Amino acid sequence: MIKTLAKQIKEFKAASIATPLFMILEVLMEMIIPYLMASIIDKGVNTGDIHHIYKVGGIMVVAAVIGLFAGMMGGRFGAKASAGFARNLREAMFNNIQTFSFSNIDKFSTAGLVTRMTTDVTNIQNAYQMILRMFTRAPASMICAMVMAFTINARLACIYLVAVIILGILLFLIMSHATKYFQQAFPKYDDLNESVQENVSAIRVVKAYVREEQETSKLRRASENIYNIFVKAETNLVFNAPMMQTAVYTCILLVSWFGAKMIASDSLTTGELMSLLTYCMNILMSLMMLSMVFVMVAMSMASARRISEVLNETSDLKNPEHPAMKVEDGSIEFRHVDFAYKKDSDEPVLEDIDLKIRSGETIGIIGGTGSAKTSLVNLISRLYDVTKGEVLVGGRNVKDYDMEVLRDQVSVVLQNNVLFSGTILDNLRWGDKEATLEECRHACELACADEFIDRFPKGYETYIEQGGSNVSGGQKQRLCIARALLKKPKVLILDDSTSAVDTATDAKIRRAFREEIPDTTKLIIAQRISSVQDADRIIVMEDGKVNGFGTHEELLEQNDIYREVYESQTSGGGDFDEKEGE
Known part of the structure; x- marks a missing residue:
C-alpha cells in the first residue's frame, strides 16, 4: 500500500x-x-x-x-x-x-x-x-x-x-x-x-x-x-x-x-x-x-x-501483444458463446450463443426484460469478455484487436443515454472530434434530430445541461444516435435507443439507416416488434438463449413467442414481459 x-x-x-x-x-x-x-x-x-x-x-x-x-x-x-x-x-x-x-x-x-x-x-x-x-x-x-x-x-x-x-x-x-x-x-x-x-x-x-x-x-x-x-x-x-x-x-x-x-x-x-x-x-x-x-x-x-x-485494480481486458489495427468489415459471429458477469458463477447469463451476421445486415433483437439482450451486444465491442467460446468481428476474434480500434468501428448507443454538459455540437463531436458542422448536420438528419435542433434559438450552439436534463428523452436518444453515426462505424448497435420516440420518427430513422448507411451492420434492440419487423433478420432472446432467428415472416410461422407477442401488440398492447408473466 x-x-x-x-x-x-x-x-x-x-x-x-x-x-x-x-x-x-x-x-x-x-x-x-x-x-x-x-x-x-x-x-x-x-x-x-x-x-x-x-x-x-x-x-x-x-x-x-x-x-x-x-x-x-x-x-x-x-x-x-x-x-x-x-x-x-x-x-x-x-x-x-x-x-x-x-x-x-x-x-x-x-x-x-x-x-x-x-x-x-x-x-x-x-x-x-x-x-x-x-x-x-x-x-x-x-x-x-x-x-x-x-x-x-x-x-x-x-x-x-x-x-x-x-x-x-x-x-x-x-x-x-x-x-x-x-x-x-x-x-x-x-x-x-x-x-x-x-x-x-x-x-x-x-x-x-x-x-x-x-x-x-x-x-x-x-x-x-x-x-x-x-x-x-x-x-x-x-x-x-x-x-x-x-x-x-x-x-x-x-x-x-x-x-x-x-x-x-x-x-x-x-x-x-x-x-x-x-x-x-x-x-x-x-x-x-x-x-x-x-x-x-x-x-x-x-x-x-x-x-x-x-x-x-487492473483491467481484466488486455490488448494482445500484436493487436490487429483494422476491422475489415461489419460481419459478426458468435461461436458457442457462454457468458457470466462473475467468473465463478454457476449460471451463465448467456448460454451457447451460435450466430452468424453478414456485413451490412440489419438485425433486430427482441426479448423480455432480463433475457440478456444487452449482455449479448456488449460482447461485440468487448465491453466484457466471453466466459466460453468466441466472438468474431470482421472475421477476427475481438480479443485480437486493439480495443480502441475495435470500439471505434463498433458504435454503441447504450440503453442509458448520456449527454455531457456543453453545446449540442460539443456532444455530437464525441463521435468525431474533427467533424465539421455539415457532417454533424447530416448525422442529425439521419437520426431525425435536426427537426428539434433547428427550432432552438441557438441551434447547434444550444447548451446542454449535465446529463441532458434540459432536453426530452426522445431528443436525448436522437442526439446520442447522431453522435454514434459520426464515428462512421462498421457496426452500429442501438440498445433500445428509440424507445422514447414516436413510431413515425422511429420509422424515419430506420429508413434513413437503410438508405444512407447500407454497408453498416445494424443491430437494433427493441421491445416493439414494429421497430424490427422490417429488419433482414430478427433474434428472439429468452433466458439468455436464442429462441429464434429469422425473418419477420419466418418467425411468425415458426416461433410461438414471437407470434403471440406480435398478435398481442398489433391488437392493442402487450410486450415480451407480459408474455413471460402468463
Missing part, C-alpha cells in the same frame, strides 16, 4: 526531501536560542558585561532569522509536496478508472469512487504534509531539547524523561482507542455522498413524488452515523490537553522546586534554570504534536487503503 502511494510522489521528491531538512534546521535554531539566553543571563546580566550581551544577542538574532527562514521554506516545500502528491493521486486514480472494463467498474460504487478522489485524497494530503513537517519536527525537537537539558543538568533532565515515558504510554492508549473510530468514519462518507448524488441527479423525481422529507431523512441518517463515530473518537482525544497540561505544570513545579535548591547550593545558575524550563515546554509540546501526527496518520490509513484499491 505504501509503495503504491509513494509511486505518485514523482516530481515532488525534491520538495519532499527539502521539507524535513528545513524543519530540522528550524529546530536546531530554536534549541540554540534558550542555551544562548542562559549565557546572556549568567555571563552578561549577572556580571554586567554589556559586550557579552550584544555579542550573544547578535548570535540569537541570526539564529532566529535562520530559524524563521527555515520554517517558511519548510512550510512552502511541504505545501508544494503534499498538494502535488494529492494531485498525482487524483490523476492516477482517474486515469486508471478510464482503463477499467465494465466488470472492474462494477466492483466500485460511483459514490465510493467520488469519495476516494475527494475526501480520501484530502486526508492523505493532510497526513503527508504533517509527516513531512510535524513528524520530522516533533521528534527532532524532543530529542534536541532532551539532549540540551541533559547537557545543562542531567539530574533535573531526568524529570522530563520520566514525564515523557508516562505521557507516551497514556497517549498511546488514547490514540489506539481513537484510531479505531476514525477508521470506521471515512467509509461512511460513501453513504453520505451516495445520498447526495442520488438526490441531486433525481431531483425532478423527488419533487414530482413529494419525497423531499424522506430524502432529507436518508441524508440525516448518513450524516448522523458520521457524527456519532467522530464524537466517540473526539471524546477519547479530549484527554490529550488536560494530560499534557498536567505534565507540563508538574514538570515546571518540580524543576522550579529542585532547581531553586540547586541555585541556592551553587550547583545550578539562574540562566540554566530558565533554559531548562524552556526545554520543558519544547519536550512536552513536541510529544503532544507527535500524538496528533499519529492521529492524523491513523485517520488516513483507511483512506490510503481505499485509494490503493483503485490504483491496484
Whole structure:
C-alpha cells in the first residue's frame, strides 16, 4: 500500500526531501536560542558585561532569522509536496478508472469512487504534509531539547524523561482507542455522498413524488452515523490537553522546586534554570504534536487503503501483444458463446450463443426484460469478455484487436443515454472530434434530430445541461444516435435507443439507416416488434438463449413467442414481459 502511494510522489521528491531538512534546521535554531539566553543571563546580566550581551544577542538574532527562514521554506516545500502528491493521486486514480472494463467498474460504487478522489485524497494530503513537517519536527525537537537539558543538568533532565515515558504510554492508549473510530468514519462518507448524488441527479423525481422529507431523512441518517463515530473518537482525544497540561505544570513545579535548591547550593545558575524550563515546554509540546501526527496518520490509513484499491485494480481486458489495427468489415459471429458477469458463477447469463451476421445486415433483437439482450451486444465491442467460446468481428476474434480500434468501428448507443454538459455540437463531436458542422448536420438528419435542433434559438450552439436534463428523452436518444453515426462505424448497435420516440420518427430513422448507411451492420434492440419487423433478420432472446432467428415472416410461422407477442401488440398492447408473466 505504501509503495503504491509513494509511486505518485514523482516530481515532488525534491520538495519532499527539502521539507524535513528545513524543519530540522528550524529546530536546531530554536534549541540554540534558550542555551544562548542562559549565557546572556549568567555571563552578561549577572556580571554586567554589556559586550557579552550584544555579542550573544547578535548570535540569537541570526539564529532566529535562520530559524524563521527555515520554517517558511519548510512550510512552502511541504505545501508544494503534499498538494502535488494529492494531485498525482487524483490523476492516477482517474486515469486508471478510464482503463477499467465494465466488470472492474462494477466492483466500485460511483459514490465510493467520488469519495476516494475527494475526501480520501484530502486526508492523505493532510497526513503527508504533517509527516513531512510535524513528524520530522516533533521528534527532532524532543530529542534536541532532551539532549540540551541533559547537557545543562542531567539530574533535573531526568524529570522530563520520566514525564515523557508516562505521557507516551497514556497517549498511546488514547490514540489506539481513537484510531479505531476514525477508521470506521471515512467509509461512511460513501453513504453520505451516495445520498447526495442520488438526490441531486433525481431531483425532478423527488419533487414530482413529494419525497423531499424522506430524502432529507436518508441524508440525516448518513450524516448522523458520521457524527456519532467522530464524537466517540473526539471524546477519547479530549484527554490529550488536560494530560499534557498536567505534565507540563508538574514538570515546571518540580524543576522550579529542585532547581531553586540547586541555585541556592551553587550547583545550578539562574540562566540554566530558565533554559531548562524552556526545554520543558519544547519536550512536552513536541510529544503532544507527535500524538496528533499519529492521529492524523491513523485517520488516513483507511483512506490510503481505499485509494490503493483503485490504483491496484487492473483491467481484466488486455490488448494482445500484436493487436490487429483494422476491422475489415461489419460481419459478426458468435461461436458457442457462454457468458457470466462473475467468473465463478454457476449460471451463465448467456448460454451457447451460435450466430452468424453478414456485413451490412440489419438485425433486430427482441426479448423480455432480463433475457440478456444487452449482455449479448456488449460482447461485440468487448465491453466484457466471453466466459466460453468466441466472438468474431470482421472475421477476427475481438480479443485480437486493439480495443480502441475495435470500439471505434463498433458504435454503441447504450440503453442509458448520456449527454455531457456543453453545446449540442460539443456532444455530437464525441463521435468525431474533427467533424465539421455539415457532417454533424447530416448525422442529425439521419437520426431525425435536426427537426428539434433547428427550432432552438441557438441551434447547434444550444447548451446542454449535465446529463441532458434540459432536453426530452426522445431528443436525448436522437442526439446520442447522431453522435454514434459520426464515428462512421462498421457496426452500429442501438440498445433500445428509440424507445422514447414516436413510431413515425422511429420509422424515419430506420429508413434513413437503410438508405444512407447500407454497408453498416445494424443491430437494433427493441421491445416493439414494429421497430424490427422490417429488419433482414430478427433474434428472439429468452433466458439468455436464442429462441429464434429469422425473418419477420419466418418467425411468425415458426416461433410461438414471437407470434403471440406480435398478435398481442398489433391488437392493442402487450410486450415480451407480459408474455413471460402468463
